[in-house]
Amino acid sequence: MSISSRLPVRTRFDIHDYDLAATLSSGQAFRWESQGNHWVSVIEGRWVRLSSTQDAIVAETVEAAESWSWLVNYLQLQLDLSPVLAAFPNDNPMLEATKACHGLRLLRQDPWECLASFILSSSKQIVQIQQIVGLLCGRLGERVVVPPDHLPCFSFPTPERLADCSEAELRACKMGFRAAYLKKTASMIAASEVNLASLPASGIEDARQELLKLPGVGRKIADCVLLFAYGFQKAFPIDVWVTKALRELYFRGRPVSQERLQSFTEAYFGPFGGYAQQYLFHYMRLRERRLTLRKP
DNA sequence: TCAGACCCTCACAG
């Protein structure tokens, strides 16, 4: 058998309150591809295929893994959701959102991939971000081992790799003006001007300040990385969707400054504010989809 | 504090 393909190994995890499809398609990660009942992606250089039932997730990979901790951590399978939901504000909007998004989870992603992906996200729709990230990996990532007869899959390119690219090579991945930001940020990471590995040890505020040193990273993207990669549960990324949700649900549709929204969310949504944010975001997208998906 | 620029793609109107 060729080195580039091996038969999959399967394992099964018991779950409770875990909506895999909602979680993987909720705009926090951009490399999950839906294939029938399965979800396929590459996590830290490993090909992986997931499927789920009411009470279990089945995972397939090609390495005979001695440990599944990398996947357990990524999917946050050990997390009990009920204390999180219990800590949400007990108001009507949040009740609606939790009902509509039952089982939605936050992932714990690789910081570099998360950071780079969100630099690419500015002024883009989620489908477009997925396309850009897919091109970036296909053109500049390394091939990973996949099962026989499976299409080729690629790892997320390292900071060093992207730092060595020309801006034109990056633009060829359809990222437009974001190319300069990505290249510069990759160079700074590669040169250890900002050390992603040391951030978890700092508090959320110091970690945020470090991320804000990177070009193309403002408050919103910094908060996405703090929440989706480092697990700072108080981080509350405020984008156009969440702004709209907060304004409609808590400010009677009146215009509100970003600063005011920031202090409101910090005070109002509590220690799991980031989780609440994801529920509001997904809830808004579901409502929007229901409205726009009226094609016969 | 505030527009406007920044690239490019796709959905949607006409």
Place this chain on the structure above:
DNA sequence: ACTGTGAGGGTCT
């Protein structure tokens, strides 16, 4: 079918 138009998980100046 074919072209025109606008806005899209922001950030920077």
